[in-house]
Amino acid sequence: MSLSKKNKEAFLNPLTINNPVTVQVLGICSALAVTAQLEPALVMGLAVTVIVAVANVVISLLRNTVPNRIRIIVQLVVVATLVTLVSEVLKAFAYDVSVQLSVYVGLIITNCILMGRLEAFAMQNGPFESLLDGIGSGLGYAKILVIVAFFRELLGSGKLLGFNILNYDCIQNAGYQNNGLMLLAPMALIICGCIIWWERAHNKDLQEK
Amino acid sequence: MAANNNSKGFSTNSNTYTIVYAIVMVVIVAFLLAFAHSALGPKQDENVRLDTKKQILSALNINEFTDAQATFTKNVVKILDNNGTEKCAVADFDVTGSDKNDVIYQCSVNGATKYVIPMNGNGLWGAIWGYIALDENKSTVYGIYFNHASETAGLGAEIVKPAFCNQFKNKNIKRDDKLTSIAVVKKGQSAEGKDYVDGISGGTITSSAVSVMIETSLKKFEGFLTK
Numbered sequence: 001m002s003l004s005k006k007n008k009e010a011f012l013n014p015l016t017i018n019n020p021v022t023v024q025v026l027g028i029c030s031a032l033a034v035t036a037q038l039e040p041a042l043v044m045g046l047a048v049t050v051i052v053a054v055a056n057v058v059i060s061l062l063r064n065t066v067p068n069r070i071r072i073i074v075q076l077v078v079v080a081t082l083v084t085l086v087s088e089v090l091k092a093f094a095y096d097v098s099v100q101l102s103v104y105v106g107l108i109i110t111n112c113i114l115m116g117r118l119e120a121f122a123m124q125n126g127p128f129e130s131l132l133d134g135i136g137s138g139l140g141y142a143k144i145l146v147i148v149a150f151f152r153e154l155l156g157s158g159k160l161l162g163f164n165i166l167n168y169d170c171i172q173n174a175g176y177q178n179n180g181l182m183l184l185a186p187m188a189l190i191i192c193g194c195i196i197w198w199e200r201a202h203n204k205d206l207q208e209k
Numbered sequence: 210m211a212a213n214n215n216s217k218g219f220s221t222n223s224n225t226y227t228i229v230y231a232i233v234m235v236v237i238v239a240f241l242l243a244f245a246h247s248a249l250g251p252k253q254d255e256n257v258r259l260d261t262k263k264q265i266l267s268a269l270n271i272n273e274f275t276d277a278q279a280t281f282t283k284n285v286v287k288i289l290d291n292n293g294t295e296k297c298a299v300a301d302f303d304v305t306g307s308d309k310n311d312v313i314y315q316c317s318v319n320g321a322t323k324y325v326i327p328m329n330g331n332g333l334w335g336a337i338w339g340y341i342a343l344d345e346n347k348s349t350v351y352g353i354y355f356n357h358a359s360e361t362a363g364l365g366a367e368i369v370k371p372a373f374c375n376q377f378k379n380k381n382i383k384r385d386d387k388l389t390s391i392a393v394v395k396k397g398q399s400a401e402g403k404d405y406v407d408g409i410s411g412g413t414i415t416s417s418a419v420s421v422m423i424e425t426s427l428k429k430f431e432g433f434l435t436k
Contacts, residue, residue, distance in 0.1 A: 067227040074234065081238045085245055092249040095256035 010121075011132040014140035017205060021144040022196045026112040031145055032188040033107070038161050041149035043097050045142025047090075047105065051082045052114055053134035058082075059122040060130035066123075075118045076109070083108045113141055148191045156182030254305070261304040268325050268340035268354040269318055285325075287315040293433040313430060316342070323351050326430055330422025333414040335359040337368070337422060341377075347434045348383040350391070355419065365415030376406035382423075388431050393420040 020026045027048075034044045058078050059066075066074050087105045090098035098105065108114070117137050122130040153159055158166030158178045166176065181187055200206045220226065262281040266274070274280040282299065289312060290296040296312055303309070314325040322345040329338040335358035342351040353374050360366040367373055380391050381404050392400035393416045396407045408416030427434065 065221065065230070067221050067230050069222065070227055070231060073231070077234060077238060081241060084242055088245050088249050088253070091256065092252040095253075095260060099260070 007129055007132055010125075010129050011136040014133070014136040015143060016140075017203060019140045019144065019199075020113045020116070020137050021141055021192065022199055023206060024113075024116070026116055027141055028189070028192065030107050030111055031141075031148060031192060032185045035145055035149040035152055035188050036156065036183050037153045037159075038146065038149045040097070041145040042142070043090075043094075044108075045138070045145045047086050048108055048111060048113065048141055049135060049138025051079065051086060051108060052117055052138040053131055055079050055082055055114060056117055056122040056130035056134035057127045059118045060125060060127045063123050071123065072115075072119070075115060079114050079118070080109050113137055144192065144195060147195060148188050151191055152182045152187060155179050156187075258303070258305050261309075264354050264356065265304070265314060265325055265340050268342040268352050269316055269323060270342075270352040271318070284316050284318055285314050286317045289313040289315055289324075289433070291430050291433055293436060310426070311429070313433065318351075321345065326426065328422050328426035330418055330425065332357050332360050332418045333365055334361070337415070337418055339419075339422070341382075341423065341427075343382065343434075347436075348381045350377045350380050350382065353377040357415070360415050361412070363411075364409065365412040367409045367412060368415060368419055373406075373409060380404040380406065382427060383434065386435055388427060388434055390424040390427050391420075393417065393423075 014020055017023065021028065021031055030044065030048075034040045055075075055078050059075055062074070062078075083105065086108075087098065090105065117134060121133045125133070150160070153161075154165060156179060158164065166178065259277055263277050266272070266277065266280060266284065269284060271280060271284065285299050288296045288299055288302045291311060291313070293313070296302070302312070310327045310329050312327070316323045316325055324343045324345075324347060326341050326343065327338070328341060329336065331337065337355065337357045337360065339353060339355040341353045343349065344351050355368040355374060357366060357368060360368065377391060382388065382390055384403065389403035392403055392405040393408045394400050394405045395413070395416075396410065399405055408420075
């Protein structure tokens with residue numbers, strides 16, 4: 001399947017030069033909250049990806065019928081419905097994960113990435129472009145979440161996805177200790193800052209003149 | 210931005226259109242969510258029930274198992290009412306039902322009899338609850354489990370952590386055959402006439418709430434416990 005240049009950009013830009021977290025600096029709140037371990041970060045990234053993609057398609061299909069004065073309300077209703085559905089499905093089929101994500105599933109509704117993409121992209125573009133943009137934005141968000149969670153879980157508790165990586169006597173006896181600070185929210189912000197620093201150093205387009 | 214007029218010639222900006230649009234949207238959404246909830250409801254309830262059983266097992270210090278249901282059936286022997294008479298068969302009892310806080314779970318862990326008593330109370334922001342497991346003498350704490358709905362993370366929410374729960378082990382809820390409960394006090398202080406554990410710094414209200422919860426919950430079973 002070959003994509004037009006515009007479609008390719010809609011899909012790939014959010015992953016790189018227009019990343020929702022590191023460039024648009026949206027969705028930071030949830031990025032701090034769910035990244036102490038890799039598993040909830042993956043689930044959150046996946047949930048947001050599915051919801052942005054589907055919400056983008058729904059809003060894109062409705063875009064010519066939505067009354068202008070209540071368009072934000074319509075967008076919110078679509079997002080809130082999808083989030084509630086995802087939450088119900090998680091409670092039925094992945095109860096432990098839903099307990100762990102608890103309030104953050106509800107927080108997807110207020111995730112700025114969703115409203116941002118709906119208002120800025122889906123209201124003007126067709127369903128297919130919106131689908132690509134939604135998946136791209138969601139994956140761009142998930143990418144940052146996974147990178148942050150990888151470092152926090154590895155350095156904070158010496159594990160990855162719950163599997164032991166660094167908690168062995170030979171490593172601990174050599175003087176290595178897990179850094180409990182990594183598990184606290186401020187370290188997520190610092191790691192996000194480091195990623196933004198790295199991206200800007202490697203991409204001249206992102207640097208302020 | 211969205212087209213102001215569609216091909217049929219009526220304005221998507223008119224009041225009538227806006228109101229009808231909003232009503233139709235809300236009705237569709239309401240049906241969709243109601244359908245999803247009733248379709249998935251039984252499975253969710255089953256998950257909550259299984260999770261409650263895991264909490265009871267956790268109070269018995271059983272945290273490693275492959276099949277929670279089988280482990281629960283193996284270790285929980287009888288359901289007793291607050292006088293200590295058998296209420297109903299374990300398999301017939303709904304651990305999330307309306308009488309979930311009015312029963313005692315008589316358990317058998319590696320041959321030793323333990324009693325698990327449900328506790329519930331009010332924390333700082335919302336409900337707190339837990340299960341306390343007692344030895345056969347109905348006094349010595351064998352294990353304890355706490356959970357909460359919305360206590361502050363890092364402060365009141367620390368009550369779920371082993372560091373807090375493990376303090377309760379081997380404390381006694383009775384002195385001279387009288388129910389005294391276990392107090393949660395500020396670090397460094399002590400409680401007169403009863404056993405006590407350290408509270409959580411910065412989580413004073415939740416700590417006191419735990420103290421009150423243990424006392425009021427045990428009070429309900431005083432007759433059984435001092436028998």
